[in-house]
Amino acid sequence: MRYDEFRDTIERALREHPDGLTWAQLRDTYALPYVRACPTWTHHLEQEIALTRERSGNAAAVWRVPKEHARPTSPHTGAAR
Numbered sequence: 875m876r877y878d879e880f881r882d883t884i885e886r887a888l889r890e891h892p893d894g895l896t897w898a899q900l901r902d903t904y905a906l907p908y909v910r911a912c913p914t915w916t917h918h919l920e921q922e923i924a925l926t927r928e929r930s931g932n933a934a935a936v937w938r939v940p941k942e943h944a945r946p947t948s949p950h951t952g953a954a955r
Contacts, residue, residue: 875907877918880906881919881922881923883904883906884919884923884937885919885939887900887903887904888925888938888939889941892938893938894936894937895936895937896934896935896936896937897910900937923939924939924940925937925938926938926939
């Protein structure tokens with residue numbers, strides 16, 4: 875899976891679930907091929923789609939994106955998303 879496919883899958887999933895999902899839910903529901911999210915890719919998601927991850931106590935972090943977010947030009951491809 876390329877980064878842009880990963881990003882688009884995560885963004886689409888989180889827009890469909892505005893209350894957010896944990897990494898395990900994302901991985902299992904969307905058949906992502908990674909046990910853990912790549913920290914570098916996660917950082918890019920924070921920059922490109924305004925991903926946030928919130929942890930409550932010992933619970934797994936919940937991943938979310940804002941309802942409205944205009945994606946900037948990607949530094950990876952130079953194309954608008």
